[in-house]
Amino acid sequence: MPLPVRLSCGVLGVLALAAVFGPLLPVRNPYAQDLMAALRPPGAPHWLGTDQLGRDLLARIVIGSRFSLLIGLGAVAVGLTGGVPFGMVAGFYGGWVDALFTRVIDVLLAFPGIILALAVVAVTGPGIGNLTFAVGLRTLPVLARVARGQTLALRNREFVDAARALGCRPWEILARHILPNIGGSLVVVASLQTATAVLIGATLTFLGVGASPEIPEWGAMLNAARPYMLRYPHLILVPALTLMVVMMAFNVAGDYLRDRLDPYASTAS
Amino acid sequence: MLLHYVVRRVIHLIPTLLAVSFIVFALVRMIPGDPALAIAGPEATPEIIAEIREALGLNRPLLTQYAGYLAGLLRGDLGASIRTHQPVWADLWLRLPATLELAAAGMLISLAAGIGLGVAAALRPGSWTDMSARFLSLFGVSSPTFATGLLFMLVFGYYLRLFPIAGSGGARYLVLPAVTAALTSVAFLTRLTRASLIEVLAQDYVRTARAKGLALYTVVAKHALPNAVIAPVTVAGLEFGRLITGVVVLETIFARPGIGKMLVDAIQFRDFPVIQGLILVFAVMFALVNVGVDLAYAVADPRIRLG
Numbered sequence: 186m187p188l189p190v191r192l193s194c195g196v197l198g199v200l201a202l203a204a205v206f207g208p209l210l211p212v213r214n215p216y217a218q219d220l221m222a223a224l225r226p227p228g229a230p231h232w233l234g235t236d237q238l239g240r241d242l243l244a245r246i247v248i249g250s251r252f253s254l255l256i257g258l259g260a261v262a263v264g265l266t267g268g269v270p271f272g273m274v275a276g277f278y279g280g281w282v283d284a285l286f287t288r289v290i291d292v293l294l295a296f297p298g299i300i301l302a303l304a305v306v307a308v309t310g311p312g313i314g315n316l317t318f319a320v321g322l323r324t325l326p327v328l329a330r331v332a333r334g335q336t337l338a339l340r341n342r343e344f345v346d347a348a349r350a351l352g353c354r355p356w357e358i359l360a361r362h363i364l365p366n367i368g369g370s371l372v373v374v375a376s377l378q379t380a381t382a383v384l385i386g387a388t389l390t391f392l393g394v395g396a397s398p399e400i401p402e403w404g405a406m407l408n409a410a411r412p413y414m415l416r417y418p419h420l421i422l423v424p425a426l427t428l429m430v431v432m433m434a435f436n437v438a439g440d441y442l443r444d445r446l447d448p449y450a451s452t453a454s
Numbered sequence: 455m456l457l458h459y460v461v462r463r464v465i466h467l468i469p470t471l472l473a474v475s476f477i478v479f480a481l482v483r484m485i486p487g488d489p490a491l492a493i494a495g496p497e498a499t500p501e502i503i504a505e506i507r508e509a510l511g512l513n514r515p516l517l518t519q520y521a522g523y524l525a526g527l528l529r530g531d532l533g534a535s536i537r538t539h540q541p542v543w544a545d546l547w548l549r550l551p552a553t554l555e556l557a558a559a560g561m562l563i564s565l566a567a568g569i570g571l572g573v574a575a576a577l578r579p580g581s582w583t584d585m586s587a588r589f590l591s592l593f594g595v596s597s598p599t600f601a602t603g604l605l606f607m608l609v610f611g612y613y614l615r616l617f618p619i620a621g622s623g624g625a626r627y628l629v630l631p632a633v634t635a636a637l638t639s640v641a642f643l644t645r646l647t648r649a650s651l652i653e654v655l656a657q658d659y660v661r662t663a664r665a666k667g668l669a670l671y672t673v674v675a676k677h678a679l680p681n682a683v684i685a686p687v688t689v690a691g692l693e694f695g696r697l698i699t700g701v702v703v704l705e706t707i708f709a710r711p712g713i714g715k716m717l718v719d720a721i722q723f724r725d726f727p728v729i730q731g732l733i734l735v736f737a738v739m740f741a742l743v744n745v746g747v748d749l750a751y752a753v754a755d756p757r758i759r760l761g
Contacts, residue, residue: 222492224478280469280703281608288469288470288473291470292470292473292474292477295470295471295473295474295737295740295741296733296736296737296740297694297695297698297699297736297737297740298695298696298698298699298700298702299698299699300698300699300702300736300737301720301734303702303717303721303733304477304478304481304729304733307481307721307724307726307729308481308484308485309486309537311628384598385699387598387600388598388599388600388699388703390600391600391703392600392702392703392706392718393718393722394718394721394722399476404598404600407600407601407604411604411707413602414607414608415608415612418608421601421604421605421699422605424600424601425598425602425604425605428598428601429593429596429597429598432595432596432597432598433592433593433596435596436592436595437592
């Protein structure tokens with residue numbers, strides 16, 4: 186494994202540990218305000234400094250990791266549960282089902298970039314759950330297309346014919362015989378989509394439409410820091426660099442996984 | 455033949471845009487509970503709620519509402535803002551140039567820089583140039599636009615004082631947001647151009663051209679590049695979608711009076727006529743750019759329009 190990939194796995198490991206065990210780690214309360222200690226630069230006792238309300242930035246970054254990861258993984262889960270069955274059925278049956286599939290996916294993809302997610306959040310209002318659903322709709326078409334394409338490639342193979350000859354019902358063929366064979370590609374695309382989902386989630390909270398500004402989510406932290414950034418640059422440097430390092434790790438690890446496991450996915454995403 | 459292709463492509467667009475318009479129409483109706491109450495907020499008087507219900511046409515049957523909405527769209531009527539009572543078009547029309555300016559500048563920078571860097575990297579794989587291009591593209595792919603926007607503002611606007619920090623008016627105000635907006639797309643286009651040119655350079659006809667004694671420059675410029683840029687140009691439509699995300703974010707950061715900032719403000723105020731109008735405009739813009747890209751592709755590659 187090349188060094189950059191090892192480093193990236195390390196970063197992702199730290200992220201996962203911080204997300205799971207955050208509250209157990211020896212960090213301060215990320216919500217506790219201390220106006221006497223507001224806007225401190227990095228240094229003891231606040232290793233990454235404090236924000237405009239005197240909240241400890243290190244604690245907010247550590248606890249914030251769970252929001253980022255929760256949104257990223259949750260959104261991909263939405264995309265997988267909604268997109269994969271739909272894509273598999275479309276690829277398996279073809280015909281009008283497939284035509285309908287193409288139409289629906291075209292419509293979802295007709296909204297550029299984060300516009301669809303913005304529309305959903307406008308309707309549902311802010312909140313982590315709503316945000317996750319909104320971002321999930323963005324990952325759904327990508328995952329659905331991979332599922333469709335892979336199923337299409339497998340549906341006339343001998344093992345499918347054999348299963349049919351043995352009397353398997355269509356859903357059994359899809360769930361027991363085709364799904365295990367397309368799982369690898371789905372995992373690779375899903376891992377790359379997790380990175381995208383984390384990014385879109387943070388963009389929405391940065392715009393102030395995704396979640397309450399109280400929450401120590403990284404995008405929301407950057408948004409709250411904007412009025413103070415010129416005099417207290419650590420307020421934006423800390424969350425911005427954290428996000429960049431995490432995104433780089435996701436991309437390096439995702440690319441490596443893709444090159445190793447699945448040549449097909451490079452054209453699918 | 456080309457005209458035939460254009461017509462087919464535009465006709466193909468109609469059902470998708472109709473579906474988009476229905477979704478946009480349905481947005482207000484999907485608000486949980488009473489939409490008029492949700493929009494008006496908890497302190498609204500019954501009169502205001504009734505006024506909003508009337509303004510949005512929520513009293514009539516659903517299909518009648520949609521027919522009316524569609525008829526309005528065809529007349530160029532996007533409704534009126536709940537907040538300012540001004541027609542949505544009026545404000546949109548004033549702000550559209552700022553957005554188009556940023557999107558066009560971002561697109562030009564990303565195509566020029568992406569293809570340029572990709573070519574430089576592909577000509578000397580493994581070299582210092584190639585390594586820097588690869589690192590730059592990793593940086594671009596991994597950097598959230600809002601984070602780089604703020605960092606660029608801090609470094610190039612505040613510390614080095616090379617460009618204005620915020621606002622609009624003139625090319626100097628455009629540089630920072632346009633470069634930031636282009637960054638992610640540059641990354642993708644560099645990767646794609648590099649991969650595609652390396653593949654083309656390995657083809658037999660390139661070897662033949664070199665064997666005839668043509669200079670490397672001539673072979674790349676005349677034989678390899680036209681084939682290698684087809685891949686980055688086809689994804690330019692997709693990149694435009696990415697760019698729209700950047701535009702929404704950067705208009706907010708750099709206080710540019712465009713329709714992206716207008717959309718974010720409208721969502722915060724739950725001003726649904728404005729939200730609906732802007733989402734529709736973004737989708738139509740995206741569709742038109744994609745048709746444009748497909749046309750450019752068809753002109754460049756006869757296999758597409760004849761196939």
